Amino acid sequence: MRATLQTLEQTIRQRRSADPSASYVAKLAARGRAKIAQKVGEEAVEAVIAAMADDRQDLIGESADLIFHLMMLLADLDVPFDAVLDELDRREGVSGIAEKAARPQD
Numbered sequence: 001m002r003a004t005l006q007t008l009e010q011t012i013r014q015r016r017s018a019d020p021s022a023s024y025v026a027k028l029a030a031r032g033r034a035k036i037a038q039k040v041g042e043e044a045v046e047a048v049i050a051a052m053a054d055d056r057q058d059l060i061g062e063s064a065d066l067i068f069h070l071m072m073l074l075a076d077l078d079v080p081f082d083a084v085l086d087e088l089d090r091r092e093g094v095s096g097i098a099e100k101a102a103r104p105q106d
């Protein structure tokens with residue numbers, strides 16, 4: 001699974017400086033971080049709508065859009081996707097219920 005994401009991350013980093021008339025990655029990058037972040041939010045909502053409509057095929061497509069745009073946002077902040085995967089690895093085996101209960105009280 002990491003190979004697919006690694007290839008996409010590399011492609012995004014290379015295409016950011018391409019000709020915006022020929023590259024969606026370059027075009028979106030040129031519009032700035034706020035626009036990329038907006039697209040992440042839009043794609044997340046579209047994935048939620050597909051799930052609530054019980055449309056598995058649409059959910060797959062919207063999930064791909066969401067992950068792609070999230071990777072664009074991470075690249076814009078120069079955060080390697082491996083850092084996200086490392087964080088998930090770090091959480092492996094730690095129950096979400098136990099982790100939340102161990103948080104300092106507000």
Ligand SMILES: N=c1c2ncn([C@@H]3O[C@H](COP(=O)(O)OP(=O)(O)OP(=O)(O)O)[C@@H](O)[C@H]3O)c2ncn1[C@@H]1O[C@H](COP(=O)(O)O)[C@@H](O)[C@H]1O
Pocket residue numbers: 008011012015022023024025026064065068
């Ligand atoms: N994975 C993707 C990918 N997923 C989705 N998209 C594009 O994301 C866009 C999302 O559609 P929208 O209608 O929401 O976008 P929009 O109309 O431009 O958005 P608004 O301006 O209306 O907000 C579409 O243009 C999709 O084609 C992607 N564009 C590129 N990639 C990858 O990036 C590589 C480089 O792409 P280019 O930079 O375009 O060569 C490709 O080879 C792919 O591997």
